[in-house]
Amino acid sequence: MLIWIALIGLILFSLAAYSAGRRKVLRASGGSTRVLHSLPGYYGAYVALWAAAPAAILLILVSLLGGQIEEAALRADPPAAVMALPDSTQDVFYNDVVGTVTGGQVSQTEYDGALGEAFAAKLIEARDIHRNLVAATLAAALALALAGAAFAWPKISAGFAARPRVERWIAALFLVCSIVAVLTTVGIVASLVWESWRFFQAVPIFEFLFGLTWDPQIAIRADQVASSGAFGAVPLFMGTFLIMMIAMTVAAPVGLFAAIYLSEYAGRTTRAVVKPLLEVLAGIPTVVYGFFAALTVGPLFRGFFNGIGAELLGGPLDGVGLYLMQVQNQMALVAGAVMGIMLIPFVSSLSDDIINAVPQSLRDGSLAMGATRSETITRVIMPAALPGVMGALLLAISRAIGETMIVTMAAGLQARATFNPLDTVTTVTVQIVTLLTGDQEFDSPKTLSAFGLGLTLFVITLVLNIVALQIVQRYREQYD
Amino acid sequence: MTRQRDDAHAQGVSMTTPRAGQAGPKLSATDISVFYGDKQALFDVSLDMPDRAVTALIGPSGCGKSTFLRCINRMNDTIPGARVEGRIILDGEDINDRGVDPVLLRARVGMVFQKPNPFPKSIFENVAYGPRIHGFASTKSELADIVESSLKRAGLWAEVADRLQAPGTSLSGGQQQRLVIARAIAVSPEVILMDEPCSALDPIATAKIEELIDDLRSQYCIVIVTHSMAQAARVSQRTAFFHMGAVVEAGATDEIFTNPRDTRTQDYITGRFG
Incomplete structure (x- = not known):
């Protein structure tokens, strides 16, 4: 003090x-x-x-x-x-x-x-x-x-000569600040690696990465029998991947085409109205999307599939009908679709900037060749904008992988190794949240497994970002 | 759409043959006025541009040369708020007529821009762009023939024959500009518009382009905007002097440069202003 x-x-x-x-x-x-x-x-x-x-x-x-x-x-x-x-x-x-x-x-x-x-x-x-x-x-x-x-x-x-000396002090200040940032990152990664290492001593890394069952048992007291569980992360990563794919199936085409419309077709007034509206969509908290998914989209989809199931019952596709009749409110499709809607403004606003950055001279050149607008877009503008658009899509994928709230509320909590979009699934991030919320012992494999998941997720997104940078770099060399 | 394009192509081919027999100018502009919003950029410009000759448009910056050039292939349509009045007759047909599709018009009237603008594609694909979108080639070898002959006519073939798959942007500035010219002539246009094609190039590349323009003159109606008096004198047969959005004087290039009638023309070409 x-x-x-x-x-x-x-x-x-x-x-x-x-x-x-x-x-x-x-x-x-x-x-x-x-x-x-x-x-x-x-x-x-x-x-x-x-x-x-x-x-x-x-x-x-x-x-x-x-x-x-x-x-x-x-x-x-x-x-x-x-x-x-x-x-x-x-x-x-x-x-x-x-x-x-x-x-x-x-x-x-x-x-x-x-x-x-x-x-x-x-x-x-x-x-x-x-x-x-x-x-x-x-x-x-x-x-x-x-x-x-x-x-x-x-x-x-x-x-x-006071000026150069003061400049040196200022440079030192900036250096210290950047060192703090780097050290923080190193510290986070180190703690992640350290805790994961402790986890991998309890659960073999091979079992964690390739095991097909995810069932971390809850040991309320130390003497309880069920303190060990199954820590196979494959179902979680499959769930994450499935929901990410559904989300990107929605967000990539809709976001990209919206961006093309905004930058190439829309008049000045349309643009002035639509662009801010899209950006408002980007400002909605994901919890809101979450209950939109759980309370509106989920029942809607369920009703739709149950209705089809009822039609099919008794027919040649009786089995399919029976399955569709049992579809629940919570499924990968709902979470993925709503996450896709959440990502639309993200994709479209990034792509819009990238498409606008394509030089006007290329547009003029193509139009002067007698190309129509859509030919100009598909054959000249999109190839020129591709590296940037790829980067935008990969960023959206990173967000989809990291998104937690919508999945918690709309996809269920069951870890299942499935690619069926109508099943309930769970993702890595959701599991991390469920593992670490509430009163927990911090040295049981159950809580430590959250760090293992975190580390694996970190490595995956890191690789994704490196690949994205590589792609962007390669196209840059070709087109600039 | 492809059908229409084929027709246009057939039309284009048939039009090249009787061209020699035609009397009068290939292109004839009458009372062209252009407005960008409230601002008027061109005032009742009338100009004839003959076939198989180079017409140079000269004048100080902002005098409306490029605006006039962009009227000929209706590129002004792409600018929001731009309005064009008057008539431009190409082979007896008003290009501003409602029935004329600007997309088809631009296949007949090629354009080369101030800054070389190769597409982000290979050299081959750059030249093949026009033939592809207009459906000029039905087989791969036909397309390759068009690309080769266009590059040869643009004087670039010898330099790029062994690297057709390299990106168009990997060429030097002068080569890029010749690539863009090859791209324009690949759709066998009747008119080629050039908007200061050498202003971004060094003197050697400029000399090559000028040589090329001289070669192309025997087959096309060429209209070129230039800031260089010497270039206009070297490459053109006819010259029009623009000033403040109007044509002050137009005629044979020799005439304009040796014996200008208007004092403003004289002042400009002798370097007293502009």
Whole structure:
């Protein structure tokens, strides 16, 4: 807490340093900016950066790592009562001590007897350590700020090249930001890989990737028998693939043709009305599509198929009729179709931009050859726009694979290895959600399997994106 | 649609034969005015363009040369808000007549643009484009013959014969422009319109195109827009000088360049303005 207040003080100090540096150089040049190497603001920024940056880095590091430092210092001299505890309980003990001092999270463990004494002793020790650490940090930060300012201040003169130095600081800032982004990604992937590895120790990777049964048993208590289950992911990936294919069958042609109409045929007024409407469609939350699918489209499709089934009953196709009569509200077709509708504006608005980017000279060239509009579109514009359109479609596929809500609500939850669109199926993302919602043990194969699914999904989308980039690249080389 | 196209083709072929016997200009524009929305770009332009000759349209930027050129194959139809008045007679027929399909007209009147615009296809497919959409070739070998003869007439065959499947965009600028000319003559048009065909090319490529225009003159009615006075003098037999959306002076090229009647023409060709 104190450290954050210090950070605010540091900002004020650097503001003062900025205006002081600015004024100093203006005084040195006699008020004229002509004779200065850089604009006056750069001199101010130079002093301010040296005054604030090193101290700020120290403060941020301590506030991030302070807890660990304190705990390490506490563990240096462990009491006998604590030594007798198992490792994980020791962790809880030290965590509680540090937490009590710094106002962090504590467990509800009661410490009594020898342990209680040790706890009280360590608490006092921890208070001291904490106080010393904060004091030392603040003193060091103050020293750094003053030293930085003292280092930069004498350099300020009219001939001093402040601009390139400030530029270097700014470049460093951008570098740090991009490193943070990269490290976050690496961290996510690493945790995914780590948890998946733990999962694959319980369930062989071969069984996971090629097993045909998905049935993770729910073990409510540790002593329950049914704690093992079948973790064959094939039905989930088949379900994902099936729904994605249905969605793309709807979204690709409709979206693409809508884009062609908008960019090649529609007049200015039609375009002005239709395009925003399509974009509104893109803004509808997927939950809304989900209950649209579950409450409207599902019963509609069911009624349709049941009706056909009733017609066929007793005829030569009696078996088919019987099957159709049993079709439920929830099926892959409903989820896929509604997901396809969700993707239409996505595909059409991306494709519209791509088709509009095809140079007008190609259109003119084709029309001047005596080609009709549709010939121009199919033979010249589409080939030219193909790489971009492929990219748009692959992006839509990625979205279809990652979509969860519609499938949860409209496709059922049964993991089935089927390509029948009238069956209930489930997808990878839906299973991840069901595995991780609610109160779960985080070291059972059941919960860990979510990470296995996540990792596999990640690898699949990664490969998909790489392939998409390759395709786009190849066509680019040919046509640009 | 294919049937109609075949008829047009037959028509086109039959029209090439009696062409020599025809009297009068191949193309004749009378009182052409063009409006883009409220703005008038051309004012009552009248001009005759003879067959088997090159007619050059010269004049300062924005004078309406390209607008006039785009009237001849009705490319102005593709611009929203554009309106054309007046008559353009091609072989005794008004091209602005209701009964004339612009798609068929454009098969008879080819066009080459300022910037080479090969399609994103192979060299072969670029030239085969017109014959394919108009159904000119019934067999593959027939199509290959049309492509070969068009490329030869455009003077590009020797350079691309061994790489017909390479993309058209892989050629140099000058080669691309000759490819586009080959594409235009592959549908055996009667008129070829060229809108500053050399303005994006270097002098060597320009010389080649000019040579080609001179060769093509013996078979086609060519109308060319150019900013280069020297080019107009080199390639054309007739010249029309446009200024502020109107034709100031038109006549034999020699006449215009050596003995202009209008002072504005004189000022322009001697480089005093424009």
